[in-house]
Amino acid sequence: MTPANPKLKNRLGESLSGAQIIWEALVREGVEVCFGYPGGAIMPAYDAMIQYPIHHVLTRHEQGASHMADGYARASGQVGVCIATSGPGATNLITGIATAMLDSIPMVCITGQVPSALIGSDAFQETDITGCTIPVTKHNYLVTKPEQIAPTIREAFYVARSGRPGPVLVDITKDAQQQSCVFDWNDDEIELPGYRPDYAPPPEQLEEATALINSAKRPILFAGHGIIKSQATEVFTEFVEKTNIPVASTLLGLGGFPATHRLNLGMMGMHGETWVNKAIQDADLIIAVGMRFDDRVTGNLKTYAPNAKKIHIELDPAEINKNVYADVPIVGDAQAVLTELLPHVEECARPEWLAYIDEIKGDSAVRDIKNLPDLGKLYAAHVIHDLYRFTEGKALVVTDVGQHQMWEAQYYKHDYPRKLLTSGGLGTMGFALPAAIGAKFAQPGDSVWVICGDGGFQMTQAELSVCAQEGIKVNVAIINNGFLGMVRQWQQFFFGGRYVATPLLSPDFVKIAEAHGLTGIRVETRAEVEDAVRVAESTEGTVVIDFRVEQEDAVYPMVPAGANLHDMIQRPKPGAQEHNPIFETGEDE
Amino acid sequence: MSQSVKRTFAVFVEDKPGVLNRVASLFRRRSYNIDSLNVGATHEPGVSRMTIVCDADTDKARRIEANLYKMVNVLWVDDITHKQTIDRVLALIKVNCNREQRDEVLKICEVYRARAIDMSPDRITIEITGARDKVEGLVSVLKPFGILELVQTGTVAMTRGMEKHDLAHPTVPASRNDAA
Numbered sequence: 165m166t167p168a169n170p171k172l173k174n175r176l177g178e179s180l181s182g183a184q185i186i187w188e189a190l191v192r193e194g195v196e197v198c199f200g201y202p203g204g205a206i207m208p209a210y211d212a213m214i215q216y217p218i219h220h221v222l223t224r225h226e227q228g229a230s231h232m233a234d235g236y237a238r239a240s241g242q243v244g245v246c247i248a249t250s251g252p253g254a255t256n257l258i259t260g261i262a263t264a265m266l267d268s269i270p271m272v273c274i275t276g277q278v279p280s281a282l283i284g285s286d287a288f289q290e291t292d293i294t295g296c297t298i299p300v301t302k303h304n305y306l307v308t309k310p311e312q313i314a315p316t317i318r319e320a321f322y323v324a325r326s327g328r329p330g331p332v333l334v335d336i337t338k339d340a341q342q343q344s345c346v347f348d349w350n351d352d353e354i355e356l357p358g359y360r361p362d363y364a365p366p367p368e369q370l371e372e373a374t375a376l377i378n379s380a381k382r383p384i385l386f387a388g389h390g391i392i393k394s395q396a397t398e399v400f401t402e403f404v405e406k407t408n409i410p411v412a413s414t415l416l417g418l419g420g421f422p423a424t425h426r427l428n429l430g431m432m433g434m435h436g437e438t439w440v441n442k443a444i445q446d447a448d449l450i451i452a453v454g455m456r457f458d459d460r461v462t463g464n465l466k467t468y469a470p471n472a473k474k475i476h477i478e479l480d481p482a483e484i485n486k487n488v489y490a491d492v493p494i495v496g497d498a499q500a501v502l503t504e505l506l507p508h509v510e511e512c513a514r515p516e517w518l519a520y521i522d523e524i525k526g527d528s529a530v531r532d533i534k535n536l537p538d539l540g541k542l543y544a545a546h547v548i549h550d551l552y553r554f555t556e557g558k559a560l561v562v563t564d565v566g567q568h569q570m571w572e573a574q575y576y577k578h579d580y581p582r583k584l585l586t587s588g589g590l591g592t593m594g595f596a597l598p599a600a601i602g603a604k605f606a607q608p609g610d611s612v613w614v615i616c617g618d619g620g621f622q623m624t625q626a627e628l629s630v631c632a633q634e635g636i637k638v639n640v641a642i643i644n645n646g647f648l649g650m651v652r653q654w655q656q657f658f659f660g661g662r663y664v665a666t667p668l669l670s671p672d673f674v675k676i677a678e679a680h681g682l683t684g685i686r687v688e689t690r691a692e693v694e695d696a697v698r699v700a701e702s703t704e705g706t707v708v709i710d711f712r713v714e715q716e717d718a719v720y721p722m723v724p725a726g727a728n729l730h731d732m733i734q735r736p737k738p739g740a741q742e743h744n745p746i747f748e749t750g751e752d753e
Numbered sequence: 754m755s756q757s758v759k760r761t762f763a764v765f766v767e768d769k770p771g772v773l774n775r776v777a778s779l780f781r782r783r784s785y786n787i788d789s790l791n792v793g794a795t796h797e798p799g800v801s802r803m804t805i806v807c808d809a810d811t812d813k814a815r816r817i818e819a820n821l822y823k824m825v826n827v828l829w830v831d832d833i834t835h836k837q838t839i840d841r842v843l844a845l846i847k848v849n850c851n852r853e854q855r856d857e858v859l860k861i862c863e864v865y866r867a868r869a870i871d872m873s874p875d876r877i878t879i880e881i882t883g884a885r886d887k888v889e890g891l892v893s894v895l896k897p898f899g900i901l902e903l904v905q906t907g908t909v910a911m912t913r914g915m916e917k918h919d920l921a922h923p924t925v926p927a928s929r930n931d932a933a
Contacts, residue, residue, distance in 0.1 A: 294771065298778045303825045306771075323825060358767060358828040482819035485812050 169194075171217035175347055182310035183212035183341040186274065189317035191216055192349060193272075195245050197605050199223055199232035203249025204289060206276030208341035221605070221634060224626035226253050228598040230260020230273065231624070235562060235602030237269045238585045239610075241395075243324050244602060247274040251289030254335070255296065259592060261331045262300040266589025267416060268389065270329035272320050273301075279339040280308040294335050302330030308337045310345040322354045327361025328480045329393065363481070365496035365504055372492045373451075373475045374508040377407065380449035382517045384472075386432070387413045389588070390454015390479060391420035392581040396499035400453065401425070403502050408514045410521060412440045414455045416588040419578035424557075429521065433461040434723045435570040438732050439525040441723065445730045446520075447472045454478060454498040457487040458589070463729035477501045544568055544643045544713045546690050548575040548615065551641060554697040559583070560603055560610040562638075564596035564620035567649035570719045572615050583610075594623030600638045601630055611639070611701060618644040618670045628680045631706040639700040640708040642673055645715045653718045657733065677708035685709045755811040758834065759788065761910050764803040764821060765829040768794065772826045776803065779824065785809065785817055789907030800828065804909045837913040843880070843906045844888045845870075849899035850877040858898065865891040876901060 169191045180188065186209050190198065197219045202210045213220060223229040226248045233244030244264075248257050254275040264271045278287040294306045303323050305316050313336060320332040377383060391400050397420055404411055404427050411421050412432040421428055430437040432444060441463075444450065450472045455461070457476075462468045465487060476483075476490035477498060484493040494501050548571050551559070557577055562585040563569040569586055578584045585603055587595040596616040604612045614621075621642050631638060643649075652666040677684030683703050687696045687710065700707035720735035766772045773792055780787050788806040795802045809817060814832055821830045850858050851874070858877055862869055867881035881891050885908060892903065 295774065298771075298775055299782045356825060359825045360822065480819075480823070482816055482823055484815075484819070486816060489812075 169217060176349060178347055179344045180347040181208065181212060181342060181344045182313050182336065183208040184215065185310060185313045185345075185347055186317065186336065186341070187212055187216035187218060188347060188349070189314045190218060190245060193317065193321045194242065197221060197236065198245040198247055199229040199236070199602065200247030200274075201226050201229055201249070201253055203251075203253045203276065205250035205278055205338045206247065206253070206274075206336075206341075207249075208338060209247070209274070209276065209336070219605075220247075221601070221630060223598065224629050225624065226256030227259050227594065228601075228624055228627045228630070230257040230271070231263065231592075231595050231598035232602035232605075232627075233271050233273070234260055234264045234267075234269050234595075235585055235599030236606045237264070237271055237602075238267075238599070239560060239582055239603035240606035241393075241582065242606070243270045243272055243321055245272050245274070249276045249289065250278055250293070251291045253289075254293040255291055257333075258297060258300060259594075260598075261297060261333065263587050263590045263592040263595060264331040265300045265302070267587065268329050268393065269331065270324040271331040272317070272324050273331060273333040274317075275333060275335045276341070277306065277335045277337040280337040281339070283308075283337070293333065297333050300331070301333050304333040304335065306335045306337075308340050310340050310343045313340060314347065314349055318350070319354055319356065323356075323359065327359075362497065363479070363495045365494050365501045369492055369494050370501070370504050370508075373494060374505060376449055376473055376475060376492060377409075377451065377505070378510045378512075380473075381514075382447045382471075382520075383407070383409045383449040383451060384429075384443055384447040385409045385411045386450060386452040386455050387411050387417040387421045388453060388455025389414065389416035389420070390477075390498040391417055392454075394454065394479075394497045394499040395581075396454070396502055397421065397581050399499055399502045399506060403506055403509065406506065406511055407509050408512055408518065409451070410443065410518065412436070412444060414458070414461055414588070415573055415586060417455060418573060419581045419584050420454075422579040423577035424579055431573050433458075433729075434463070434725070435574070435719050435721070436723075437574075438721045438734070439521060441729045441732065442524050443521050444469050444472070449473050449475070451475045452477065453502070456480075456483045459487070459725075462487060463723045463727055463731075467728045467730075469729075540689060542688060542690055542693075542711065542713045543717055544571050544645070544711070545575055545717075547641065547643060547687075547693055547711045547713060548572055550690070550693045551613065551615070551697060552576040554694055555611060555613065555701070558611065559613045560585070560607055561613045561615055562586070562596045562600035562603055564614075564616035565591045565593045565650075566617045566620060567645075567653065567717075567719050568615050568617050568643040570650075571643075574719075576615075593617075593620040596620060597624050597638075597640065598627045598630075600640075601627060601634075601636055604636050604638050612637075614638055614640040616640065616642060617649055618642055618646065618673075619648045619668055621673075622670065625676065628677070628682060628706065628708070632680045632682060635705070637704065637706050640706065642708065642710050643713055644670065644673065644710050645713050645717070646670070647715060649717075650719070652716070656716070656718065657722075658724065673708055673710040677706075681705075683707045686712065688712045757808050757810045757813075760807055760809045760814050760817075760832060760834045761838065761840065761908065762803075762805045762807075762817065762821070763829075763831040763833050763910060763912075764805055764827060765795070766801050766803060766824075767826040767828060768799050768801045769826055772801070773803075775824055775826065776805075776821070779820055780805075780807070780817075783817075783820060785813070791907035791909050793909075804907065806908050831912075833910060833912055838910045839913060840884050840908050840910045841882055842885050842888050842908050843882045844892070845878060845880055845902075845904050846892060846895060846900060847871075847876060847878045847902040848895050849875065849901060851875050854898060858895070861891070861894055865894075867891055
């Protein structure tokens, strides 16, 4: 049960307005900060807010509010909260809600609605936001009476955080906020007859899985987002060390298992490491934990992991057999299932399989960045690798979407969970800066870095004002290549090199920072990177670094969309493309 | 991959505003094409029952079931495709029919156990209840007379015999993994 906030006056049994009850409920759910934007239909709630111990962050756009709540939730594991008015306020939240939905982020969105008597009349700023958000929320509610507010918000938090988490929207009419009723708060267990968030793994399937694991010669483990969500890092690591099964991660799984662990192979999929994808294609057993075989992970399903039996450990039954057929499906919480399996799996050294993977690593491998000659040009990979080194791998990094996101996944090695926040499922540009602000509120002690492109940054750069107004410090590394880089890369590879609508003129980002009263730094050579990172780390307020990187670099290796996982486009060998000194040297670091 | 067949789901949902919209939205969003959907009250207060017919192979049917279960307002899903069921459609058919044709049309009705429920000098309205193929049969026989209007419900279905659902205490099948 939620302990009542000591700062909260006990008003149980008193007559309160619906607006007051909203905040009573939020405080009782443990909310300390919320992100939002006021407007007509939510004004009563805003008016009541000042009576309650909740810090409100005024965003510059409602999309920023939903991304901030999302970033807060990802960084803390708690439910993030955003609030907006009816109509455009509510619709502006939708991109952030969909982002949270696709990555299973627990979030509660409160929206104001026109008075209930006006619903359906196309009133000023009326939108059917519950109708709009049915496909992109886990669940949503329309509340028209003050006495429904407390139980609905309580239920919304429960639904948002239980089972496979997700965003829940509560739309509250203006009259429900204005009317009063006797405030009641029921701490009993929530009864939702049709809602079944948790499944216990059945013993037969655990036995089948154990048998497969103990007899496999070339097994591979997949670490998905579910490892982080169910706090399974510890038991997963034990499982890996006992069985000596190498680990491949999804993008959202990065950090769930230490990147520098000897059995961590790295990321799989479209921009995964070549040897990881090769190992998957050669494996005789896949044990997928808390992931959903996204198309970015599998490539062509017809040729995907043809030799492997699949054990699919996943909390959501609807994900089983969706893309990849599971020989042994285990519906359950990752931590619970691994804990059950651990005592029954056998210790095994697997020298041949591990040696084989080492061998294919040697063949196809790695970007040996540290030893690259400094040709005076700045590559994004340099920047991100240096960021990793100078922050000692300890920063909480929030990325946007595109080339820099993939380079981050490849070059910034995350050893801890919840230190990489990225929009994986929806791929939402503009996510990074607001999500980082939310994350900083959740983890004020962390060094929070935004890594974003010049395109994505401009989508939500107005939120820099929030950094200034709130005195919040995040560091922003703009990987500025003058293009919408990932789209440009696809144009280069797949559209005959026609750069349609991808060259991008940007403002002077240093001046943009300064215009907000923040610090801006421009970096054009590799020699300047370290200084810039150190200045950013030691400066009190938010710092924006404009890294002017090579314009037409590409993310390698790459599985073209829908191609076979083992057919990867490799970085051209040295000499083949003189201007590009990053090549695969065959040495890992 | 098993073959795609017509599937019938009995879906018990909370009787709340917008639930039909949620269920329909799920089918649309996941590209599950609905053949027919029927919804109405049950004997249990607060519980509505939907009968949803759609094309799906075994895997898709499981995923439809699992996705329905994910919805907060869905209480119970039963894929009754391969169970012994009673399936019924109701149709009202208005056809051209003059005095000379009347006897013939009424005889056809008799064969199909349909009833004439309205009549005017040159037309007749027929009500039929039955399995979908029976209704389709009657419609094709009446076509030559000239069908003026046709309205029909979606399929409603119920399992035969003893099986029944305890709607007051819905529980998930013991192992949801089977249905996964």
